[in-house]
Amino acid sequence: MTSASAVEPLAYDVVVIGAGPVGENVADRARAAGLSTAVVESELVGGECSYWACMPSKALLRPVVARADARRVPGLAEAVRGPLDTEAVLAHRDAYASHWKDDGQVAWLEGIGAVVHRGHGRLTGPRAVTVTAPDGTEHPLTARHAVALCTGSRAVVPGLPGIDTVRPWTSREATSAKAVPDRLVVVGGGVVGVEMATVWGALGSQVTLLVRGRGLLPRMEPFAGELVAEALREAGADLRTGVSATSVRRAAPDGPVVVTLDDGETVEADEILFATGRAPRTDDLGLETIGLEPGSWLTVDDSCRVEGTPWLYAVGDVNHRALLTHQGKYQARIAGAAIAAGARREGAGPDASPWGPHTATADHAAVPQVVFTDPEAASVGLTLAEAERAGHRVRAVDYDLADVAGAGLYADGYRGRARMVVDLDREILRGVTFVGPGIGELLHSATVAVAGEVPIDRLWHAVPAYPTISEIWLRLLETYRDS
Structure with missing residues (x-):
């Protein structure tokens, strides 16, 4: 040397x-x-985004969400009842990860x-x-x-007893795996946990999602995690909240992972993913x-x-x-x-x-984020609770996205919700959250409103096209005016 x-x-x-x-x-x-x-x-x-995070994860999620959307469209639903082509989905992922070159x-x-x-x-x-x-x-x-x-x-992997023997997945293994495990345990209810539960469940894994807290997506408005949890359960995931893993083991080098929980129960799976934070x-x-x-x-x-x-x-x-x-x-x-x-x-x-x-x-007041599950969850700025903790005098304005004409056209049985957090003293938006199919592309309009501190009386003049989901802006403003 x-x-x-x-x-x-x-x-x-x-x-x-x-x-x-x-x-x-x-x-x-x-x-x-x-x-x-x-x-x-x-x-x-x-870096991480190109090979083990943003690009491969969204390449995996896109076919999953597109199929889910198609299944809610009359005249198309019956044509997409079959399973996803796993080989094609993984090949699509590999291409977007540049084959790790x-x-x-x-x-x-x-x-x-x-x-x-x-x-x-x-x-x-x-x-x-x-x-x-x-x-x-x-x-x-x-x-x-x-x-x-x-x-x-x-990715942080907790130092549980037996962790060194089970070859746990982190986000890297979850986005680059070459085969679909029959059974997958996901530990953690944040963005990585819910997105990977969505992917691998749609590709055929029996997913068990273990969440220490009371719900999913704890950094968003509570209804975001509730709607995503409802959809995961409907898709077949076993979602358990308020539980923690206390130890893990493999009975044999190539055998299943056995997870012991703090309530005394055990869960068995072929692989275990820890989505428990970053360092x-x-x-x-x-x-x-x-x-x-x-x-x-x-x-x-x-x-x-x-x-x-x-x-x-x-x-x-x-x-x-x-x-x-x-x-x-x-x-x-x-x-x-x-x-x-x-x-x-x-x-x-x-x-x-x-x-x-x-x-x-x-970074302080207008951070946008989209969770690419089905339904999507997107937010920018402060939640109601965050705004109140920061000392702002605020009001939450909620609206059911299913009542927007464009949402009904987008999908039969559309389910979703929107919230804007209004600063009552300055008459600007402190935060906006959308949950529902196809709402990720709505987020930048909310980001402009929050980052630009656009006054409510000016937002009335940003006219949404009819009939699109973006008409939610008009409905939120009307609800605020009438409340």
Whole structure:
């Protein structure tokens, strides 16, 4: 192994550790500002989203949801009564995961002028990074202006007795599995848990969903979890709330998993998925060399700069502001602009940035999220309970989506619900939640209303087309006016 101190460091304006969507966007903005940029990646360029999260999970879910929608349309329902073509669904997933090859993403980064370094990157001091390549050699890098940590998060598996013997699934195994297990236990009722229960149940698994709390999707309005739970049960899932796994074991290396619950019962399955939270991938980044705690979430300001460290940025999941790919990419655009502005103050780069203000404000009050189950659940901003805890004087305005003409045309027997949380003092929206088939595409209109703090009296003049599901906006406004 070559000593890092014996090799002249390669110098760049910006060094990005982590080449997922967040790191790619930081690199893109830095390069657009004329800054030389190195990107360090220890796995696949494109990161978690491209290969084990957003893309493969939504590729798996799309056929499931499309079939469910078709089964609710007269004249089409009988034609789609049969099972899904599992082989075709998995092949579709494989294509969207690029068959777990990153040639295209590497070519894109190199095409914008970034330099890709394969290997594990660690800080070794201020503005200093050492890359340990796959062959064990070490390559020191220095950053003239900034280092951006974009290493994301990892799935947390609880330390239950027997966990080391059962080869548990995390989100990675759940989105990349090559075969459908006959029986699947899913532990956790958040987004990953309900989406993967939806997928594998539709592909033929007998799903048992174990939830420690009282319901699903605890970070959304309660009715969102209730409607998704109702649909999962109707699809054949065994949903148990208020229970916890206390131990797991496999009777034989290739035998079933036996899960013991805190109520004394046991559940048997072929595979077990733990969807029980995320932890930052910061445990081996050399944070201790600059006075930070390894394995910790990194606290940042609204430009994503790490507090007390003017040259260090933590962007995406590692800062724990909003663990969503689109929010991480949003932060990356902000951080890239902030880095470019800082470089200009230091005498490098062009005189102007095309990327706008250098503060990430949407992470506080206007975070959108879609859960791609059947029905879909989508929300932006604060729930009623969150708004009340924040001290706002608010009112929840609810409407049954089944009573909107466009919803009835979309599907026979349409079931759904909408809520907007109105700030009564400012007459703006603090949050919006939709649950129902086909509502994911409604969410951006709500995001614009919440992020833009559009006054209620102006929303009356944003006229929804008839007959579409978006007419829910008119119905919500009417309900607010009349209540």
